[in-house]
Amino acid sequence: MLSAEQALERLKKGNLSYQQESSFRGRVDGTLRQELAEDQSPYAVVVSCSDSRVLPEAIFEAGLGELFTIRVAGNVICDHVLGSIQYAHEHLGCKLVVVLGHTHCGAVHAALEGGTYGYAHRLISPIQQLVDEFSDGCMIARAHACAGARQVEEAFRRTDLSVQAALYDIVSGAVSWL
Numbered sequence: 316m317l318s319a320e321q322a323l324e325r326l327k328k329g330n331l332s333y334q335q336e337s338s339f340r341g342r343v344d345g346t347l348r349q350e351l352a353e354d355q356s357p358y359a360v361v362v363s364c365s366d367s368r369v370l371p372e373a374i375f376e377a378g379l380g381e382l383f384t385i386r387v388a389g390n391v392i393c394d395h396v397l398g399s400i401q402y403a404h405e406h407l408g409c410k411l412v413v414v415l416g417h418t419h420c421g422a423v424h425a426a427l428e429g430g431t432y433g434y435a436h437r438l439i440s441p442i443q444q445l446v447d448e449f450s451d452g453c454m455i456a457r458a459h460a461c462a463g464a465r466q467v468e469e470a471f472r473r474t475d476l477s478v479q480a481a482l483y484d485i486v487s488g489a490v491s492w493l
């Protein structure tokens with residue numbers, strides 16, 4: 316199992332390669348699927364938005380069995396997300412969690428514009444708290460990823476889990492580490 320530092324280096328390297336439009340698809344074959352059926356040891360947890368333009372495995376050039384991804388619109392941290400992180404840490408040995416926000420996020424725009432109701436309103440309410448502080452969608456997405464990372468850090472402060480906030484630019488393909 317990779318340490319948190321090694322895992323972060325691997326993610327950074329993967330994203331640099333992704334920005335250069337490499338054709339990496341990872342190793343996906345019957346032998347690997349069979350091996351992974353016995354055991355998995357993903358090297359990092361990535362919490363990202365469900366947005367169809369944000370694919371953690373592609374962004375970090377990761378193949379089958381390499382990332383434990385948790386996706387929810389607006390990359391909002393809730394108890395279900397924390398429970399998934401706990402599982403990845405305690406049972407799969409992950410030492411690093413990345414909370415990955417992104418530019419042009421629909422959840423952030425919804426928070427800026429207001430007018431949501433029902434389940435969607437509940438989903439974006441943590442982002443709405445940042446709207447008074449920042450007027451720009453990109454700044455809100457950054458602040459929201461940082462707030463999410465702090466929430467995860469707080470929840471797992473007694474463990475050896477490292478948490479990193481990041482922002483993915485959907486146009487350039489670059490991940491900024493916050």
Ligand SMILES: [Zn+2]
Pocket residue numbers: 364365366388389390417419420421422423
């Ligand atoms: Zn989004």
